[in-house]
Amino acid sequence: MQQFKKPLVSLIVTCHNLGKYLPECIKSIERQTYKNFEIIIVDDFSDEKTKEIISKNYKNKSAISGFFNSGDIRVIETTKNEGQLGAFLQGLKVSRGEFVCMIDADDVLLEDYLSVLLQAHMNTSVAFVSAAQCEIDENSTIHCLNSLSSPTFKNVGGVYKKLSADKIFNNDFSEFEVKKVSDKICPFGSWCWNPSTSAMMRRSALEFILLYKDVENYKTGADKFIFTFLHLLGSSAVVSRPLFAYRRHGRNCSEANPVIGDFCYLKPDSINRLIKWNKNLHLDTLRFIFKNYSYFCARLNPLNTKRLILKIIFSFNFVTLKKALKALLYKTC
Secondary structure, eight states: OTTSOOOOEEEEEEESSOTTTHHHHHHHHHTOSOOOEEEEEEEOSOOHHHHHHHHHHTTTOOOOTTOOOTTOEEEEEOSSOOHHHHHHHHHHHHOOOSEEEEEETTOEEOTTHHHHHHHHHHTOOOSEEEEEEEEEETTOOEEESSOTTOSSSOOOOOOOOOOOGGGTTOOOOOOOOEEEEOTTTSOTTOOOSOOGGGEEEEHHHHTTGGGOOOGGGGSSOHHHHHHHHHHHHHOEEEEEEEEEEEEEOSOOOSSSOSSSOOGGGOOHHHHHHHHHHHHHHHHHHHHHHHHTHHHHHHHHOHHHHHHHHHHHHHOOOHHHHHHHHHHHHHHHO
């Protein structure tokens, strides 16, 4: 397929007071085996230390018109703390890529992150693809090569050969599985993916999100809203291979606590967020569609827009209900 252009990928790195982790994140992007990308750093009203790191290392690098590669870094500064969704949308507005990634500044990409996610996209027709994850701590020490936090691929069994000490940490997963996520497995409002950095999204689907104005609702947990909406719009797929390192440092917004663990070890603030998200997600999405009903009808036609609305109204899954009840139980203990 040499006659076709390779797609540009926009990596939008949202950063709020995470300056000490940002250089490692950017270096991991620059080491990608797939080189046709642009980097957009969104400084979301960070503290002075983070601003100094960004100014010193990245502000003088500007995009080269007409051609994009790993040398392209643009910086956007918000005038107030927009939160994760607001900051991401600021970057999305100026991005140029046919595919887009929402990167948390404290995470680290493995070198085949872009190439494998693109390969998954080229063989599916989904709105976004989400990868499995490794686990690192605040000092970048590896804790797990294939985390049990990855919800769709539970790597809990198997036969392993004893390895020499230097090969224990070898993350050479040359084979991987791509699984399309069905509505039966993941009804609207449920969660079947890894956090923000895990995903590569199609711009054509993300353009709907640009119309969303209530960004205050998702100052944290933007991936919950975006992934759920994109899955509703164009389905999703998951990749069994770990493609990024999720950093646990005690201030994460994920379900598990800083120690790798399961749902029962939720932090109190995570419990509150989970209850709020599960309660509001249906109403938020319905309100979003009704406010932009003519746009949805023009893009999808009226019949398909009504199908989306009905799917939201009549979607129900016991997994989400079970999580909400668990959260309430732990909250009262």
